Amino acid sequence: MSFIDHAKNPYASLSPAVWRGSTVVFDSFEDFVARKSRQPDGYSYGITGTPTARGLEQRIAQLENGKHCIVTPSGQSALMTTVMGFIRTGDHILVSDSCYGGLKAFAQYWLEKLGVDVEFYPPTIDSGIEQLIKSNTKMICLEAPGTVTMEMQDIDAITAVAKRHGVLTMMDNTWASPLYFRPLDHGVDFSIEAATKFFGGHSDVLMGSISMNNADHYSLLRETQSILGQQASPEDCFLVLRGLETLNVRLKEQCGNALQIAQWLDQQPMVKQVLFPALPSDPGHAIWRKHFQGNGCLFSMILQPADESALGAFFNALKHFPIGASWGGTHSLIAYYPASQQLARAFSPTSEPIIRISIGLEDPATLIEDLQNALQTYERARR
Missing domain, CATH: 3.40.640.10 (Type I PLP-dependent aspartate aminotransferase-like (Major domain))
Structure with missing residues (x-):
């Protein structure tokens, strides 16, 4: 959509105008x-x-x-x-x-x-x-x-x-x-x-x-x-x-990086399961592949069993993943959902703690290195 209309507006801009106002006035x-x-x-x-x-x-x-x-x-x-x-x-x-x-x-x-x-x-x-x-x-x-x-x-x-x-x-x-x-x-x-x-x-x-x-x-x-x-x-x-304006290019980059990182995590011994429909190992992969044109930048994972102190060590070892509950922005984020939350659900596929990851626009190699260090810290903490 173009915001330029020289015939109607002598001031044409590439940016849309910000119309503020609470009250609309009427001619009659x-x-x-x-x-x-x-x-x-x-x-x-x-x-x-x-x-x-x-x-x-x-x-x-x-x-x-x-x-x-x-x-x-x-x-x-x-x-x-x-x-x-x-x-x-x-x-x-x-x-x-x-x-x-x-x-x-x-x-x-x-x-x-x-x-x-x-x-x-x-x-x-x-x-x-x-x-x-x-x-x-x-x-x-x-x-x-x-x-x-x-x-x-x-x-x-x-x-x-x-x-x-x-x-x-x-x-x-x-x-x-x-x-x-x-x-x-x-x-x-x-x-x-x-x-x-x-x-x-x-x-x-x-x-x-x-x-x-x-x-x-x-x-x-x-x-x-x-x-x-x-x-x-x-x-x-x-x-x-x-x-x-940048939705297409951001999604292409973020979601491609998310798939790459999820595939890497799926091969790590400390990762019990990656929850991501774009992976062939995911139970929902067939439906995703049939109807969706691409994957999002958000996925979850379940680590090998350990107590919460080991999970704390994992999170505290991260240097490039801020901890936050939102997702979808240019900065990667990571969040924690305890086992109690899954147990409170009527139809949860797991009773274990879940780590949810949103991938941003950072270099995926940097993010993988950060996750690898955190997983190594987790492995040491659970012994």
Whole structure:
């Protein structure tokens, strides 16, 4: 998309303008009275966006091969806004057991108290999810791969079941991004991206997006955004627009490096298992290879058994991996998820501690050297 239009704007720039403002003014009494008719695309109050937000929404919709998009202040807010737009007391909602923890907590500790029938399902159930559909099932929440344990889901199989029963589907697609997988092309109703990650790309902004094709869904969610106050700031929209300019080159480099490092880790004696669908050894590899055009920069691993002090020695030996829970930025990150977290899940593939790694733009040889030193430290500490 070009931001240059010399015919309409005597000041043309390669950068989009940052439109700030909370209040929209109107030309007449009649125009003000009819202000709600401007939605869902127009402007009636700052809570539903400025031209900067609309520019970002158009860019993301193009990436997703969708007709409509709404941006929100975070990936979590995008998930919650979508659910709140359609789920009511008495509805049944199916949530993947491996999805983002914030969505699971919202479903379990808020939706259930609001009278919603929340059911967590095994992420690898695929077409078997039909057995869980009830007369009041309203939505299925997917994420592929899972946010920590990396289970793949057969999206085509699940959306086929959902369509037969008139059930909505929402998928968190942040891991692959629309460059490597487009949920809307596979029958998903709402494609969610934590733009905090790949779209922003530099670990300095929070943002979420909801993309869709159905105009009625779009209108309802724009109204939901207004009611819940889920608007992103123009400055943050600008940062994500700027991040999108380098999305393709960043993903190609980061995700290629991630595959190289995951393959190396898969051969290390202190590594019990690498959880990464792009590896042939991963249980979800066949589904990933069939439907995805590439891999993300995020994967997990399980080390050979040891106590937590040895895990502490591993982390404290790292020099190039900051410890942090986010991912997708230009800097590599590493995070720890204790065994208790896996044991608390209903359908976890493991009961062991998990180390999750996000690969940035650093030299992969440097990162491998850092991991090798940490693994050697771990081996010494577990003796």
